[in-house]
Amino acid sequence: MEFQSPRNTVRRTIKNSMKLRSEYPHSLQLYSVPPSETIGLQELEDWAVERLKVLRAIERVNLSKNARFSDDWKTALKNDLQKQNLNSWYQLSSSIKDDKMDEIISKTRQKDHVSHFLMRLAYCRTEEYRRWFIAQETDLFRFRFSMESSEDIRAFMKENKMNFLPIPEEEKKKILTKLIHAAQFNANKVDAVEYYKVPFTEALDLVRHRKVYLQAGFAYIPSEDLVSIITAMFRSHLSLAMALTMRSLPELEDDHRIRRLLNDFDKRYTGQDFNSLQNKSSGAAVTPEMIDGLSKQSFPLCMRHLHETLRSTHHLKHGGRMQYGLFVKGIGLSLEHSLKFWREEFSKNMDMDKFEKQYAYNIRHNYGKEGKRINYAPQSCIKIISASVGPGENHGCPFRHFDAAVLRQKMTMNRVPQPAIQEIVDLVTRHHYQIACQRYFEATHNTEIDSGIHHPNQYFIESQKILNGEVKEKIKGANKISTVPCKAWRPPAMMMAMATNVLRRITDTQENRKAMTGPQKR
Amino acid sequence: MTEQNEEAMLTYYKRLFPYGPYFRWLNYGNMKEHYFHNREFSFTLPDDIYIRYQSFKDQDELEEEMKKMKPQKIDLGAVYNHRPKNHRSISHFIPMEKELVFDIDMTDYDDVRNCCQGADICDKCWKFMVVAIKVLDAALRDDFGYQHLLWVFSGRRGVHCWVCDDAARALDQSARSAVAEYLQIIKGGEQQNKKVSFNYEHLHPAVSRAARIVEDHFESMMVKDQDILGSEEAIKKFLTMISDEKLRNTLEKSMLSYHDSASRWRVFEELTASTNKNKRQLSHLKEEIMLQLTYPRLDINVSKQLNHLLKSPFCVHPKTGKICVPIDPLDVEEFSPETVPTLTQLINELLELEVCDGTGKDGKSLKDYERTALNPSIQLFKKFLNNLESSWKHKRIAASDAKMEF
Numbered sequence: 001m002e003f004q005s006p007r008n009t010v011r012r013t014i015k016n017s018m019k020l021r022s023e024y025p026h027s028l029q030l031y032s033v034p035p036s037e038t039i040g041l042q043e044l045e046d047w048a049v050e051r052l053k054v055l056r057a058i059e060r061v062n063l064s065k066n067a068r069f070s071d072d073w074k075t076a077l078k079n080d081l082q083k084q085n086l087n088s089w090y091q092l093s094s095s096i097k098d099d100k101m102d103e104i105i106s107k108t109r110q111k112d113h114v115s116h117f118l119m120r121l122a123y124c125r126t127e128e129y130r131r132w133f134i135a136q137e138t139d140l141f142r143f144r145f146s147m148e149s150s151e152d153i154r155a156f157m158k159e160n161k162m163n164f165l166p167i168p169e170e171e172k173k174k175i176l177t178k179l180i181h182a183a184q185f186n187a188n189k190v191d192a193v194e195y196y197k198v199p200f201t202e203a204l205d206l207v208r209h210r211k212v213y214l215q216a217g218f219a220y221i222p223s224e225d226l227v228s229i230i231t232a233m234f235r236s237h238l239s240l241a242m243a244l245t246m247r248s249l250p251e252l253e254d255d256h257r258i259r260r261l262l263n264d265f266d267k268r269y270t271g272q273d274f275n276s277l278q279n280k281s282s283g284a285a286v287t288p289e290m291i292d293g294l295s296k297q298s299f300p301l302c303m304r305h306l307h308e309t310l311r312s313t314h315h316l317k318h319g320g321r322m323q324y325g326l327f328v329k330g331i332g333l334s335l336e337h338s339l340k341f342w343r344e345e346f347s348k349n350m351d352m353d354k355f356e357k358q359y360a361y362n363i364r365h366n367y368g369k370e371g372k373r374i375n376y377a378p379q380s381c382i383k384i385i386s387a388s389v390g391p392g393e394n395h396g397c398p399f400r401h402f403d404a405a406v407l408r409q410k411m412t413m414n415r416v417p418q419p420a421i422q423e424i425v426d427l428v429t430r431h432h433y434q435i436a437c438q439r440y441f442e443a444t445h446n447t448e449i450d451s452g453i454h455h456p457n458q459y460f461i462e463s464q465k466i467l468n469g470e471v472k473e474k475i476k477g478a479n480k481i482s483t484v485p486c487k488a489w490r491p492p493a494m495m496m497a498m499a500t501n502v503l504r505r506i507t508d509t510q511e512n513r514k515a516m517t518g519p520q521k522r
Numbered sequence: 523m524t525e526q527n528e529e530a531m532l533t534y535y536k537r538l539f540p541y542g543p544y545f546r547w548l549n550y551g552n553m554k555e556h557y558f559h560n561r562e563f564s565f566t567l568p569d570d571i572y573i574r575y576q577s578f579k580d581q582d583e584l585e586e587e588m589k590k591m592k593p594q595k596i597d598l599g600a601v602y603n604h605r606p607k608n609h610r611s612i613s614h615f616i617p618m619e620k621e622l623v624f625d626i627d628m629t630d631y632d633d634v635r636n637c638c639q640g641a642d643i644c645d646k647c648w649k650f651m652v653v654a655i656k657v658l659d660a661a662l663r664d665d666f667g668y669q670h671l672l673w674v675f676s677g678r679r680g681v682h683c684w685v686c687d688d689a690a691r692a693l694d695q696s697a698r699s700a701v702a703e704y705l706q707i708i709k710g711g712e713q714q715n716k717k718v719s720f721n722y723e724h725l726h727p728a729v730s731r732a733a734r735i736v737e738d739h740f741e742s743m744m745v746k747d748q749d750i751l752g753s754e755e756a757i758k759k760f761l762t763m764i765s766d767e768k769l770r771n772t773l774e775k776s777m778l779s780y781h782d783s784a785s786r787w788r789v790f791e792e793l794t795a796s797t798n799k800n801k802r803q804l805s806h807l808k809e810e811i812m813l814q815l816t817y818p819r820l821d822i823n824v825s826k827q828l829n830h831l832l833k834s835p836f837c838v839h840p841k842t843g844k845i846c847v848p849i850d851p852l853d854v855e856e857f858s859p860e861t862v863p864t865l866t867q868l869i870n871e872l873l874e875l876e877v878c879d880g881t882g883k884d885g886k887s888l889k890d891y892e893r894t895a896l897n898p899s900i901q902l903f904k905k906f907l908n909n910l911e912s913s914w915k916h917k918r919i920a921a922s923d924a925k926m927e928f
Binding site: 178180181182184200201204205207208209210213214215216217218236247305309318357358388389390391392393394395396398401402403406407 | 570614629630631632633634664665666667668689693696697699700701703704706708709710711712713714715716717722723724725726727728729730819822823
């Protein structure tokens with residue numbers, strides 16, 4: 001890819017569109033070859049920003065109650081994109097033949113192509129960025145795929161040499177019952193669709209959810225699930241490419257223009273990581289003695305539950321230690337205090353020696369003092385909600401992982417008013433876990449919160465803001481809940497600034513744009 | 523028993539540890555260059571000193587190092603793209619391959635076993651492991667087509683499985699996590715009573731196979747041994763798994779009119795059999811409950827991570843002194859953790875051997891370990907290796923055939 005400075009940007013001419021059409025024969029791309037033409041820096045930025053908005057929209061829709069790739073999910077995503085004037089990102093279809101349209105479509109496809117590669121550069125640097133980017137891109141691909149006609153899909157598969165052969169009828173007959181049971185089809189349906197036999201490693205999503213029949217390492221896929229395999233190919237292709245991109249990044253960064261662009265970009269990832277312990281000077285720190293009090297007034301239910309479990313059983317399993325340990329780090333508990341906090345509790349059940357040997361390492365690890373020395377970020381709601389929680393474990397999201405009865409009981413104990421409890425349980429049954437958490441927040445703080453809840457540490461900061469009178473309470477009905485005021489602690493100034501910043505970024509993408517295009521005025 | 527004393531460990535590493543077969547295993551027929559050399563070993567020394575990223579050129583170097591360090595515990599990690607020993611000086615140091623591994627630990631069964639808790643085990647609860655091995659062994663072989671499964675006693679209260687097929691060792695992280703999740707049926711934490719639910723008409727073939735295996739053992743191990751319906755309290759606990767209030771109340775009443783687990787279980791079976799048909803939610807209730815109580819509980823993080831360490835076979839367990847010996851999945855019911863040889867026992871055997879040698883018995887062609895109670899385990903390991911090696915022979919022939927064509 002070549003980057004031109006804005007001064008000598010060459011405007012693209014109609015002549016080029018002929019070339020473009022042959023370059024982008026299909027609306028779906030595997031992005032195998034990087035773009036080679038000259039593109040203005042400003043255009044490059046604009047396209048990348050648009051793509052980021054699209055990926056963000058996907059992430060947002062994934063958090064809603066709709067099952068991924070269901071019709072409701074698609075409609076929600078389309079609406080979201082429409083609102084932001086990003087329709088072109090899914091209207092790339094191959095079936096429109098008119099010449100004028102052709103030009104627009106080709107341009108759009110080029111935009112798709114180029115912005116994808118720029119985003120690769122921005123998001124290849126850390127494991128977490130890569131994972132986020134790959135996940136959203138894969139969903140985008142699948143979303144577009146689902147809107148193609150079967151004719152276009154065939155063309156796309158042929159072009160990319162994806163040749164799958166259906167299994168012969170006799171083979172299908174032999175395993176008919178298994179196929180019926182694995183896919184929850186009836187016999188007629190199994191009869192009607194074609195089945196493809198592929199190595200199970202090419203159908204991981206279907207394997208993971210036990211949606212296909214497996215035999216001796218092969219998965220038997222009904223034709224309607226082929227999309228899952230093609231998406232998986234897309235994903236593995238991209239993940240390999242990302243690893244390669246990362247390796248060539250130092251070279252690319254020699255170009256100061258691209259470096260400036262990238263530096264600005266990856267911060268936009270999903271907002272902030274709440275890894276706030278860098279605040280050495282500002283504000284008071286949290287000490288272990290304050291946690292009991294704070295947990296009652298400002299912890300989200302997941303963390304309060306972990307705290308109470310820790311206090312009562314003097315132990316948490318690994319998942320709980322990670323979720324809770326990183327959270328308390330995020331609210332400002334220093335490494336020394338953290339060690340003290342965990343040691344005091346764990347040593348009620350085990351000798352000090354065992355704690356030092358088996359658990360202290362992990363705590364230091366969380367603070368980036370051991371192993372790879374990464375200062376790990378506290379877990380977000382998405383991560384917690386999608387956690388796998390097993391027997392004997394207490395982590396996860398209460399709204400997602402508790403039985404309704406247990407949840408009710410817990411909330412009653414925490415003195416949430418009955419009408420709110422009912423409302424929350426209703427939300428939970430409709431899978432609105434984060435909205436349920438938001439209602440819980442509102443019910444326990446007697447106020448409304450506009451930004452929603454997306455991170456336990458954000459919950460905590462919002463709560464502290466209210467309790468410290470920085471935000472005016474919006475009294476909502478008379479069911480006031482008494483909270484014990486906490487005198488000693490105010491959130492460190494820097495943390496507050498960071499949080500506000502992020503909220504602004506998330507809610508206002510315009511802001512994003514300004515910050516990004518700022519230094520590059522045309 | 524606490525940490526093994528140094529002298530005993532030295533004897534073990536000098537005279538008993540089966541270096542030959544062990545190297546044959548991890549060298550994998552030398553089919554890939556530096557495969558053994560790039561493997562991470564991790565040693566635990568007394569006082570929990572942990573030394574990661576050890577690597578050895580060959581069997582001799584491994585042998586020498588083990589005799590010198592006398593590790594209390596040996597863990598195996600991944601095969602990396604470079605020598606793990608030099609990992610600090612390499613900027614791009616990544617795990618390439620590893621056996622697909624599974625770790626099942628009895629402590630994860632604490633909420634369903636009544637005989638022991640925590641680190642303790644007895645023959646009653648060992649049956650959980652028997653079921654686990656049978657269920658997973660069948661799934662890995664039938665569904666995924668793997669053939670070279672090394673099952674190993676973890677030394678105290680669990681088992682490990684090392685899937686050693688070429689294809690399994692080459693799986694990437696996402697494939698490993700897909701396999702692990704495919705095999706994980708029990709989901710839900712402390713605050714969720716029902717942990718297995720199938721809200722659709724048919725059970726997936728893998729699930730119904732597991733249910734069949736589990737059913738064979740369920741009555742003897744759960745109803746009889748664990749006495750899951752033995753008291754009023756136990757019944758209450760059992761009934762928390764049933765969310766349908768009407769059914770729960772009916773069950774409670776009918777169960778209480780009987781006085782032992784067996785007849786109470788019968789009540790449950792009959793009642794679910796008759797209410798079954800109408801309600802989708804209840805149609806698999808019996809299977810769900812049996813699976814929740816006995817299906818293998820995997821620590822899936824161990825399986826998912828390519829670079830996760832796992833205790834090596836033929837380690838001496840630091841706490842029990844038992845040797846981590848292979849288990850024959852075909853003969854799993856015969857295995858009892860009680861009869862696994864301990865280090866002390868083996869060393870006593872060696873002492874007796876020396877007395878025997880003095881009387882002129884002929885045994886020179888045999889290695890020391892082949893003359894102790896460790897021998898059956900080593901023979902089993904060798905059997906596993908022979909199967910593994912025959913798979914390379916096919917590959918070698920195929921490879922040389924391919925060359926001939928040019």
